[in-house]
């Protein structure tokens with residue numbers, strides 16, 4: 001065999017190349033590291049420029065603090081950082097970097113040049129490169145505006161094995177763009193530019209106000225994201241969750257468009273993913289993925305970011321609390337989205353200078369192609385969509401004229417005088433002047449604001465025994481009556497079942513489970529949690545559990561796998577909604593059988609009652625299987641179909 005070698009210290013370049021294996025996988029990882037440095041330097045504007053998918057050139061330019069001449073020789077060495085000096089500081093670290101190895105790693109596997117200036121005078125500045133096996137820094141004067149530019153050429157030129165793993169230019173650039181997207185979503189107060197092969201793909205002005213934020217979301221994630229997202233901002237127990245979550249009906253086939261930031265750092269975390277999945281359970285169509293851009297802010301001392309060199313993973317000191325907080329905040333936000341509502345977004349015009357972006361057109365499944373008011377509108381067409389009290393009253397009159405008898409019984413508890421109505425169906429659609437004298441007394445609407453028609457409008461007809469056609473303020477709505485009713489019945493049953501004490505029933509023959517000691521420990525610790533769910537679970541021996549009682553609804557279910565899954569959930573996440581989920585599954589089946597079937601003729605009162613019920617019911621935008629229950633078409637869209645006004 002080979003002759004025994006002496007122990008030697010690795011030369012710096014080789015040592016850096018080894019650690020580069022962990023952080024520098026492809027151009028996108030270089031971009032991530034360089035941009036994180038630019039953010040840590042307090043930059044207000046960051047430009048990322050690539051050639052050839054980043055394989056040839058990557059340049060990141062910032063206007064941050066710069067690096068002083070005295071510090072420059074150290075910037076490219078390993079374990080050299082300005083961000084922490086002690087372990088205590090690491091525990092509360094707020095900067096994105098702290099390991100002091102990115103620049104050293106990158107410059108060991110590519111030709112890296114850093115030019116920096118801490119001075120306002122653009123004639124000063126210094127350039128540094130690391131040379132040879134010892135990676136000796138060479139510093140020379142080089143003028144540069146205040147800030148830093150790092151240029152990385154010929155990535156992996158000296159590590160052919162790594163270079164072989166680079167994919168096509170398009171694929172590599174796709175990864176870079178994704179990294180850029182994450183960074184740009186992490187800091188709205190910074191202005192961003194992304195260029196590829198001398199083309200500007202993103203130009204994002206800084207801005208922290210809601211309009212600027214949504215404009216950025218729109219240019220990074222597309223219009224559909226914003227039109228189908230709910231905004232939320234929840235704070236409790238030192239945690240704050242804000243951002244946007246997609247409506248369940250706007251799901252995607254891939255789990256892209258999922259961004260989760262913890263203190264400004266993008267993370268992919270199992271606990272977080274689980275909490276989000278649970279929140280969407282019951283409203284998302286099977287196999288589809290929700291979209292979200294969410295920001296969690298926590299005290300840096302209760303989260304450990306030094307779990308992995310790429311820092312994509314985090315560890316929370318109190319994982320249960322975080323899980324609970326995420327789940328309940330999202331669950332509530334999604335539950336509050338009723339039929340007829342949508343995210344309230346300000347008018348978000350596209351930034352004009354943004355070049356067309358390379359956006360994947362992954363198929364989205366959208367409930368309503370509802371245009372934002374004012375968007376893409378022809379000049380002079382703005383009036384029609386504006387909801388003025390006059391318009392609504394005119395509409396109401398039109399409705400009354402059409403259906404005097406239903407108007408009475410549905411909307412006005414006491415008989416009211418009918419206004420001398422308009423002529424026919426077209427009334428509501430015209431801009432009509434209604435003089436005060438002819439105004440009808442306000443009907444008692446099931447709405448806070450009596451000048452607004454209910455969001456789902458008023459039923460006009462039933463189509464083929466399956467759909468309800470309804471006229472709304474904006475146009476028309478079509479409702480799948482079975483799907484809608486199913487959700488209403490289901491939500492009602494859930495409230496009854498989970499609101500009151502769950503009815504439980506002792507098993508005739510207790511089920512004995514062989515269990516691991518960890519499972520036994522969890523069963524003991526979580527005894528109360530099980531009881532609350534109607535499950536009596538006793539420890540019968542060091543490796544045996546006994547199920548004595550389960551909820552009546554699950555009396556015929558196979559309890560063993562259910563209990564095991566619950567134990568695993570409780571151990572890992574501190575809560576289990578499996579039992580609730582199983583009960584809900586049963587309720588869902590029951591609801592399906594209890595709902596209006598197709599081909600039943602409904603009267604207008606019944607249809608309107610269903611529409612009002614939908615408006616009141618949580619999660620009524622989707623049936624129990626996650627399919628949409630209704631869809632809307634605005635007048636503008638109808639006009640477009642008939643090429644009116646073009």
Ligand SMILES: Nc1ncnc2c1ncn2[C@@H]1O[C@H](COP(=O)(O)OP(=O)(O)O)[C@@H](O)[C@H]1O
Nearest residue numbers: 037038041081082097098099100101102103148
């Ligand atoms: N764009 C930049 N602006 C100012 N200082 C920078 C920049 N990039 C790197 N530095 C300095 O170089 C040091 C080393 O960077 P790096 O190798 O990425 O390690 P880390 O970010 O973990 O400290 C940083 O601590 C910082 O002081």
Ligand SMILES: [Mg+2]
Nearest residue numbers: 033037097102
């Ligand atoms: Mg760094």
